[in-house]
Amino acid sequence: MLRLKEANWEDAEKEHAFIAALPRDENGFTNQDYGVGWEEFQASVLPRYIRHAKGVGLPPGYVPCTAYFLWDGGEIVGLFRLRHCLNDALREGAGHIGYSIKKGCRGRGYATQGLAMVLRKAWGIVPEDEVYLSVHKGNPASLRVQLKNGAYIHHEGETEFYTRVKRPASPPKDPYASAVFCGRM
Ligand SMILES: CC(C)(COP(=O)(O)OP(=O)(O)OC[C@H]1O[C@@H](n2cnc3c(N)ncnc32)[C@H](O)[C@@H]1OP(=O)(O)O)[C@@H](O)C(=O)NCCC(=O)NCCS
Numbered sequence: 579m580l581r582l583k584e585a586n587w588e589d590a591e592k593e594h595a596f597i598a599a600l601p602r603d604e605n606g607f608t609n610q611d612y613g614v615g616w617e618e619f620q621a622s623v624l625p626r627y628i629r630h631a632k633g634v635g636l637p638p639g640y641v642p643c644t645a646y647f648l649w650d651g652g653e654i655v656g657l658f659r660l661r662h663c664l665n666d667a668l669r670e671g672a673g674h675i676g677y678s679i680k681k682g683c684r685g686r687g688y689a690t691q692g693l694a695m696v697l698r699k700a701w702g703i704v705p706e707d708e709v710y711l712s713v714h715k716g717n718p719a720s721l722r723v724q725l726k727n728g729a730y731i732h733h734e735g736e737t738e739f740y741t742r743v744k745r746p747a748s749p750p751k752d753p754y755a756s757a758v759f760c761g762r763m
Contacts, residue, residue, distance in 0.1 A: 579650075579651065580648065580649065580650055580688075580691055580692070580695070581648075581649045582646040582647070582648055582649075582658070582692065582695050582696065582699070583646065583647050583649055584631060584644055584645065584646055584647075585624060585627035585628055585631070585645045585646075585647065586628070587624065589647070589654075590619070590620065590624055591616075592653075592654050593619075593624065593647060593654065594614070594616055594619040594620075594623075594624075595654075596647065596654045596657065596680065597609065597611050597612075597614060597619065597623065597657075598611070598612070598613055598614050598615075598619070599612075599680075600612060600657065600678060600680075601678075604678060605713075605714045605716075605717045605720065606672070606676075606712075606714055606738075607676050607677065607678045609678075611623045627645045630642060630643050630644075630645075631643065631644040631645065633662070639665065639667060641661050641662055641663050641664070641665055641668065642661070642662040642663075643659055643660065643661045643662065644659070644660045644662070644699075644703075645657060645658075645659055646658045646659075646660065646692075646695075646696060646699070648679075648688060648692040648695075650683075650688070654680070655679060655680050655683040655688050656677060656678060656679040656680060656683070656688050656689065656692050657677065657678055658675060658676070658677040658692055658693070658696045659675065659676045659677070660674060660675055660696055660699060660700055660703065660704075661673075661674050661675070662674075662703050662704060663704055663705055663706065664706060664710060668710070669710065671712065672712055673709070673710030673711045673712050673740070673742075674700060674704055674706075674709045674710050674711065675693070675696055675697075675700065675709060675711055677689060677692060677693060677696070679692075684719075685719075689719075689720070689723040690723050690726050690727065693723055693724070693727045694727055695752075697709060697727060697728075697743060698749075698750045698752040699752045701745060701746070701749035701750065701752075702749075702752055706745075707744070707745045708742040708743060708744050708745060709742065709743040709745075710740070710741075710742055711724050711729060711740075711741045711742070711743070712738045712739065712740050712741065713738065713739050713741065714737060714738060715734070715737055715738065715739060721739060721741070724741050724743075725741075727743060728743050728744070729741040729742060729743045730742060730743075730744075
């Protein structure tokens with residue numbers, strides 16, 4: 579069974595293994611913690627994930643962001659980041675949601691299903707009427723994942739498609755989605 583779980587202490591060992599192996603940058607999905615050791619993960623990485631989900635200790639220009647691990651049974655197969663609102667940089671760039679599926683687990687529908695689950699959370703969190711996403715033009719698998727989740731291409735730049743998903747008239751509710759006040763960014 580697939581589940582989304584926010585970064586948490588109980589799963590720290592598996593979260594650490596996933597984050598330490600997640601590439602530093604793949605198609606624009608970045609991971610500043612690639613190769614991090616266990617001690618540092620506990621001392622600074624996981625606390626940062628948890629703080630940022632609460633909107634605490636954000637660097638200038640950052641908005642609250644929840645990291646959701648996608649679990650299939652007892653294995654983490656992907657990571658989704660949900661930024662709780664847009665600022666100018668996100669509006670023109672990465673948008674609300676980014677994701678990566680573990681190498682070796684791709685091509686099995688995880689990104690498609692995981693994005694559907696994160697969108698359900700997003701409708702209870704983001705104030706905007708559309709969820710913004712972006713994708714490198716050379717990443718047709720990710721574009722397909724977005725289109726299958728109801729995204730449309732709003733516009734394109736030299737290297738990216740900028741896609742959006744409209745808020746459904748009656749958004750499916752996720753009772754566990756918790757919003758953090760974004761203020762005016
Ligand atoms: C892109 C990525 C998230 C896809 O994850 P995934 O779990 O393999 O995706 P899914 O299995 O849910 O769906 C992939 C879809 O793309 C399709 N696809 C794969 N390669 C394709 C290609 N070259 N051209 C067109 N479609 C392609 C698959 O057939 C599938 O569609 P289908 O279900 O209709 O057959 C994964 O490859 C990844 O993590 N890449 C690195 C990070 C990244 O690119 N993140 C996205 C940044 S926007």
